[in-house]
Amino acid sequence: MALNIAYFSWVRERMGVGDETLDIPKNVGDVGTLVAWLAARDERGALAFAEPHRIRAAIDGVMIGPDAPLSGAREVALFPPVTGG
Amino acid sequence: MIRVLIRSSAIDVAAELDLHDAGGHGASASFVGRVRGDDDLTELFLEHHPAMTEAGLGDLAHAAADRWQLAALTLIHRVGAMVPGETIVLVLASSAHRAEALAACEYLIDRLKTDVMLWKRETFADGRVQWVEPREGDHGRSERWD
Numbered sequence: 270m271a272l273n274i275a276y277f278s279w280v281r282e283r284m285g286v287g288d289e290t291l292d293i294p295k296n297v298g299d300v301g302t303l304v305a306w307l308a309a310r311d312e313r314g315a316l317a318f319a320e321p322h323r324i325r326a327a328i329d330g331v332m333i334g335p336d337a338p339l340s341g342a343r344e345v346a347l348f349p350p351v352t353g354g
Numbered sequence: 355m356i357r358v359l360i361r362s363s364a365i366d367v368a369a370e371l372d373l374h375d376a377g378g379h380g381a382s383a384s385f386v387g388r389v390r391g392d393d394d395l396t397e398l399f400l401e402h403h404p405a406m407t408e409a410g411l412g413d414l415a416h417a418a419a420d421r422w423q424l425a426a427l428t429l430i431h432r433v434g435a436m437v438p439g440e441t442i443v444l445v446l447a448s449s450a451h452r453a454e455a456l457a458a459c460e461y462l463i464d465r466l467k468t469d470v471m472l473w474k475r476e477t478f479a480d481g482r483v484q485w486v487e488p489r490e491g492d493h494g495r496s497e498r499w500d
Contacts, residue, residue, distance in 0.1 A: 275403070277403065350487075350488045
């Protein structure tokens with residue numbers, strides 16, 4: 270499944286791109302598994318996703334938890350906890 | 355009237371207050387967040403998501419308007435590079451009486467810190483650059499409103 274993934278803050282810096290479209294294996298069904306898959310995929314992923322508890326996610330604009338399913342998602346955003354205000 | 359904005363240039367607090375107050379509300383509460391120059395900070399950069407950040411601010415504003423009787427609400431967040439003293443965020447909430455205006459204002463700034471896609475990056479005079487970590491207690495303050 271082709272999935273558009275957007276990165277922000279130090280996750281973006283470590284991944285080296287703001288967003289990319291990746292072909293996701295069938296067994297990657299939720300956000301937590303996606304993060305683990307990215308961490309195992311290459312060196313930049315290992316650097317960005319070494320600490321999954323520091324990663325937050327949104328699917329198509331809605332903030333979600335690690336158990337959220339990826340089915341039907343157009344864009345998944347992965348980022349550290351937000352620090353606005 | 356709800357006014358929600360993301361701005362990459364300076365926020366004119368006085369002009370925004372005039373606009374917000376045009377209805378002559380009984381009680382108006384305001385919060386102005388500014389860049390602190392601690393530890394020789396030279397630049398604060400706010401990263402955002404072009405669509406989702408403004409949508410997140412809009413959701414928050416509407417949640418506040420559902421929760422309290424508000425005559426007007428202004429929520430403006432700066433993004434991009436700024437220097438100490440500049441305004442990062444402006445919250446204005448008005449109602450007939452103070453309790454609702456004050457509560458809505460506090461709710462908006464507490465929730466903004468945990469729910470909206472914004473990330474702060476600091477640059478210091480000695481060249482150090484670091485992404486800001488959430489403050490302990492931000493989540494507790496935000497969850498008070500659940």
